[in-house]
Amino acid sequence: xSMLTTPLAVREExxxxxxxxVELRPEPFGALAYDFHTRRLSFLKSPALVAVVHALSGCPxxxxxxxxxxxxxxxxxxYLAALQSLAAGGLIQERAA
Amino acid sequence: MTALQERPxxxxxxxxxxxxxxxxxxxxxxxxxxxxxxxxxLACLHCLSSSGRRDPDELSTxxxxxxxxxxxxxxxxxxxxxxxEPTVRPDFWELLDYAVxxxxxVKFSTNGFRINEERAAKLAATDYVDVQISxxxxxxxxxxxxxxxxxxxxxxxxxxxxxxAGMKDFKISxxxxxxxxxxxxxxxxxxxxxxxxLRLTRLRPSGRGADVxxxxxPLPEQQRELYDWLIANxxxxxxxxxxxxxxxxxxxxxxxxxxxxxxxxxLVDPVGDVYACPFAxxxxxxxxxxRSEGGFDTVWxxxxxxxxxxxxxxxxxxxxxxxxxxxxxxxMAAKFFTGLPLDGPDPECVxxxxxxxxxxxxxxxxxxxxxxxxxxNAPVPLVLSPTRTxxxxxxxxxxxxxxxxxxxxxxxxxS
Ligand code: SF4
Ligand code: SF4
Numbered sequence: 361x362s363m364l365t366t367p368l369a370v371r372e373e374x375x376x377x378x379x380x381x382v383e384l385r386p387e388p389f390g391a392l393a394y395d396f397h398t399r400r401l402s403f404l405k406s407p408a409l410v411a412v413v414h415a416l417s418g419c420p421x422x423x424x425x426x427x428x429x430x431x432x433x434x435x436x437x438x439y440l441a442a443l444q445s446l447a448a449g450g451l452i453q454e455r456a457a
Numbered sequence: 458m459t460a461l462q463e464r465p466x467x468x469x470x471x472x473x474x475x476x477x478x479x480x481x482x483x484x485x486x487x488x489x490x491x492x493x494x495x496x497x498x499l500a501c502l503h504c505l506s507s508s509g510r511r512d513p514d515e516l517s518t519x520x521x522x523x524x525x526x527x528x529x530x531x532x533x534x535x536x537x538x539x540x541x542e543p544t545v546r547p548d549f550w551e552l553l554d555y556a557v558x559x560x561x562x563v564k565f566s567t568n569g570f571r572i573n574e575e576r577a578a579k580l581a582a583t584d585y586v587d588v589q590i591s592x593x594x595x596x597x598x599x600x601x602x603x604x605x606x607x608x609x610x611x612x613x614x615x616x617x618x619x620x621x622a623g624m625k626d627f628k629i630s631x632x633x634x635x636x637x638x639x640x641x642x643x644x645x646x647x648x649x650x651x652x653x654x655l656r657l658t659r660l661r662p663s664g665r666g667a668d669v670x671x672x673x674x675p676l677p678e679q680q681r682e683l684y685d686w687l688i689a690n691x692x693x694x695x696x697x698x699x700x701x702x703x704x705x706x707x708x709x710x711x712x713x714x715x716x717x718x719x720x721x722x723x724l725v726d727p728v729g730d731v732y733a734c735p736f737a738x739x740x741x742x743x744x745x746x747x748r749s750e751g752g753f754d755t756v757w758x759x760x761x762x763x764x765x766x767x768x769x770x771x772x773x774x775x776x777x778x779x780x781x782x783x784x785x786x787x788x789m790a791a792k793f794f795t796g797l798p799l800d801g802p803d804p805e806c807v808x809x810x811x812x813x814x815x816x817x818x819x820x821x822x823x824x825x826x827x828x829x830x831x832x833x834n835a836p837v838p839l840v841l842s843p844t845r846t847x848x849x850x851x852x853x854x855x856x857x858x859x860x861x862x863x864x865x866x867x868x869x870x871x872s
Contacts, residue, residue, distance in 0.1 A: 385532040388469055389478040394534035397584060399562060403475055
């Protein structure tokens with residue numbers, strides 16, 4: 361879990377990954393994310409968001425992960441906002457690019 | 458012929474609200490209750506599982522461990538352990554450690570008798586274990602009348618031990634009854650005093666609860682009082698989303714409004730039987746047994762009962778009700794055990810639509826492990842006249858946004 365109290369902004373240039381204490385469980389509508397530290401359960405309601413989150417660690421940047429999951433330009437703000445909430449909840453953390 | 462209404466199979470919609478997705482079920486439960494034993498040192502009047510005596514066929518330590526392995530494989534991230542009183546199993550602490558070592562977090566419910574200083578210190582030391590103390594009155598008078606002599610003091614002792622050990626946010630779990638609804642503010646004060654979280658749940662006519670239902674279930678005006686209190690305090694108390702039938706008063710309560718039975722919720726009982734919900738221990742709602750070939754995974758994914766439950770209700774009187782979207786006809790178990798049709802209104806329908814319904818025979822219980830002899834601290838039922846507390850206008854929580862592809866928040870636990 362990120363030790364930061366104010367999460368960094370998730371920008372397309374930044375590099376992020378799933379936090380170490382978090383696991384994803386695939387579901388027909390997307391995935392469940394569970395944080396073993398905070399005991400919080402979150403629901404990723406779109407398979408595309410799950411694809412983006414999975415792609416994060418293997419991509420040089422958030423933008424590349426969005427591309428990898430075929431997120432269109434029009435959808436980007438929504439997905440960046442969703443990633444921002446994931447960051448705020450400590451579910452994803454920033455890493456060195 | 459099952460007691461369930463025939464539901465046409467329909468395809469899962471794409472996107473949309475989470476609650477609609479949940480209606481079609483999940484690949485694994487998110488609210489799994491596992492009752493480890495029917496044995497209990499108490500004899501609470503409203504026990505949902507009619508517990509008391511151990512069943513000779515209860516799962517062995519090895520079988521329990523194999524089941525935990527299966528939970529891990531299915532990525533069931535946490536389970537609710539109950540009973541009976543789970544801590545009376547000699548291997549309870551061993552199983553708790555085993556679960557934690559296998560990435561299965563545990564919240565266990567206890568009456569607190571065995572949470573001494575030493576245990577409290579151990580519990581406080583692990584992130585993966587959460588404790589829930591049962592308390593059904595904010596005073597010994599109200600609590601002990603339901604749970605038995607000395608149980609209030611035992612709960613307070615356990616809470617003191619946990620607080621002293623530095624355990625934060627453990628749960629105090631209250632089953633709301635006619636006698637304790639006037640004490641909601643007092644419960645909140647107790648929780649605050651111990652650094653605990655208050656959890657309020659609904660009384661259901663399950664197990665021995667059927668015998669005391671008529672005397673204990675909240676009166677209609679108390680349901681309104683409870684609803685108003687939850688609207689005012691809902692973000693600070695847990696409810697296991699068990700009061701969604703009250704959402705028919707107006708604004709929906711926070712949380713998911715649906716019956717999760719067999720969809721996101723299930724029960725594994727001490728002998729390995731899998732039921733749709735902890736409040737539905739009856740042959741009608743038994744999906745299979747974890748000892749059968751394919752184990753729990755197969756029961757969850759393929760049992761006829763669960764597949765049937767994973768189809769949204771399309772018929773019945775409630776679907777025509779203006780409140781159906783949030784109330785969904787209420788609790789399946791409450792209807793079943795009061796002899797009401799499953800596709801009609803809840804026995805506590807706030808619109809009063811269950812009052813004039815013809816009730817069938819209430820079904821017999823399919824199991825009873827109640828103590829047969831005398832129990833040392835057996836409860837003596839109270840007759841108290843409920844008093845109402847004034848409820849003024851209060852702030853209301855904003856409703857959740859349905860548009861985001863992400864829903865974060867409350868760990869969804871039921872019942
Ligand atoms: S609504 Fe009733 S039957 Fe359905 S999951 Fe909740 S307690 Fe069980
Ligand atoms: S009629 Fe059914 S849906 Fe309407 S309030 Fe009563 S129980 Fe709920």
